[in-house]
Amino acid sequence: xxxxxxxxxxxxxxxAIKLLPVADALAERGLLPTLVLTGQHHLGKxxxxxxxxxxxxxxxxxxxxxxxxxxxxxxxAPLLIGADLVIxxxxxxxxxxxxxxxxxxxxxxxxxxxxxRTHDPRQPWPEEQYRVAIDExxxxxxxxxxxAMENLRQEGTTGSAILTGNTAIDALVEAERNLPPGRPxxxxxxxxxxxxxxxxxxxxxxxxxxxxxxRLAEDGVALIRFVLxxxxxxxxxxxxxxxARANVELLDPCPHGDLxxxxxxxxxxxxxxxxxxxxxxxxxxxxxVLREKTERPxxxxxxxxxxxxxxxxxxxxxARAILSDPLVHAAMSRxxxxxxxxxxxxxxxxxxxxxxxxxxxxxxxx
Ligand SMILES: CC(=O)N[C@@H]1[C@@H](OP(=O)(O)OP(=O)(O)OC[C@H]2O[C@@H](n3ccc(=O)[nH]c3=O)[C@H](O)[C@@H]2O)O[C@H](CO)[C@@H](O)[C@@H]1O
Numbered sequence: 001x002x003x004x005x006x007x008x009x010x011x012x013x014x015x016a017i018k019l020l021p022v023a024d025a026l027a028e029r030g031l032l033p034t035l036v037l038t039g040q041h042h043l044g045k046x047x048x049x050x051x052x053x054x055x056x057x058x059x060x061x062x063x064x065x066x067x068x069x070x071x072x073x074x075x076x077a078p079l080l081i082g083a084d085l086v087i088x089x090x091x092x093x094x095x096x097x098x099x100x101x102x103x104x105x106x107x108x109x110x111x112x113x114x115x116x117r118t119h120d121p122r123q124p125w126p127e128e129q130y131r132v133a134i135d136e137x138x139x140x141x142x143x144x145x146x147x148a149m150e151n152l153r154q155e156g157t158t159g160s161a162i163l164t165g166n167t168a169i170d171a172l173v174e175a176e177r178n179l180p181p182g183r184p185x186x187x188x189x190x191x192x193x194x195x196x197x198x199x200x201x202x203x204x205x206x207x208x209x210x211x212x213x214x215r216l217a218e219d220g221v222a223l224i225r226f227v228l229x230x231x232x233x234x235x236x237x238x239x240x241x242x243x244a245r246a247n248v249e250l251l252d253p254c255p256h257g258d259l260x261x262x263x264x265x266x267x268x269x270x271x272x273x274x275x276x277x278x279x280x281x282x283x284x285x286x287x288x289v290l291r292e293k294t295e296r297p298x299x300x301x302x303x304x305x306x307x308x309x310x311x312x313x314x315x316x317x318x319a320r321a322i323l324s325d326p327l328v329h330a331a332m333s334r335x336x337x338x339x340x341x342x343x344x345x346x347x348x349x350x351x352x353x354x355x356x357x358x359x360x361x362x363x364x365x366x
Pocket of ligand 1: 015091116
């Protein structure tokens with residue numbers, strides 16, 4: 001039997017960026033997938049999703065992510081009649097809702113970016129809980145790194161786990177293809193790129209990050225480009241704290257290609273993003289991770305990133321130390337590819353084509 005009806009569940013911007021290479025690789029093999037767009041984020045045309053047939057669920061993100069899981073689960077269920085495989089990515093409420101709907105309908109689930117763990121259910125919240133839940137019943141688990149494979153092995157995963165690399169690097173390679181080759185010319189003074197949005201930082205954490213940005217801006221050494229998150233609550237908090245501050249540019253969320261161009265022009269990145277932890281090492285840009293824990297220890301191990309949390313003094317001290325010492329900066333600026341070689345999506349598509357158990361979902365009941 002060949003798969004003829006594959007559904008990809010896409011809720012947020014990072015899911016779109018990371019699943020489009022998978023959709024393309026499946027289509028190249030004659031398996032045109034259908035996209036189930038949950039509506040968690042508004043996804044613009046520039047993401048390229050309109051190349052595929054879609055179902056729009058219109059399930060906007062909700063303040064309580066568990067409510068959104070239920071909403072997506074219920075809205076996805078009727079669409080899965082006749083589906084052979086449901087593919088979800090990462091750790092969002094859309095991914096878990098889509099995966100649960102597939103399990104309800106006895107359709108096997110494939111999980112792209114399986115096995116990421118901080119081993120702390122509260123950090124990041126709710127993502128750690130959601131990815132663990134998906135991996136418990138997914139039939140195919142596409143692990144981006146050897147560390148993720150090991151996490152799955154230790155948990156005794158029942159599905160088939162395959163080491164593929166992260167499709168983030170496929171998307172990065174594609175984005176870089178459209179940019180001028182080589183390292184871009186840097187400006188006269190250093191540039192720091194900042195993004196943040198994690199739920200566990202809402203409130204105090206965001207205030208502390210804004211205070212660090214303020215102090216670095218007052219140093220006058222660097223231009224700070226702060227790319228705001230689509231979540232209005234986070235964007236408003238940052239606008240209130242940083243609007244009209246000298247040496248700070250507040251930028252609206254931008255297309256992926258533009259974000260990669262901004263990253264390449266930066267001398268340092270401050271971010272709590274998962275995707276940027278994958279992209280910054282691949283581009284050789286030093287990164288301070290604004291979290292207490294990360295599920296991507298590979299970025300730290302390769303020397304490109306430091307885990308600094310959200311403490312103002314720590315962020316400021318590390319940023320100053322990196323920008324003021326050319327040796328430290330150079331050591332953190334070597335391009336490294338711990339998250340993949342840009343060929344994860346073809347591996348995933350091949351594994352789906354070759355999957356011997358495709359008629360028998362690992363956990364069709366329960
Ligand atoms: C806990 C955790 O780590 N969870 C991750 C999470 O997402 P995240 O933290 O990576 O989310 P963001 O930071 O929003 O997105 C980042 C991407 O967006 C691009 N970008 C950014 C700003 C902009 O203006 N324009 C853009 O194009 C940027 O280059 C990058 O590719 O969900 C994913 C889905 O399940 C998972 O993979 C994933 O583990």
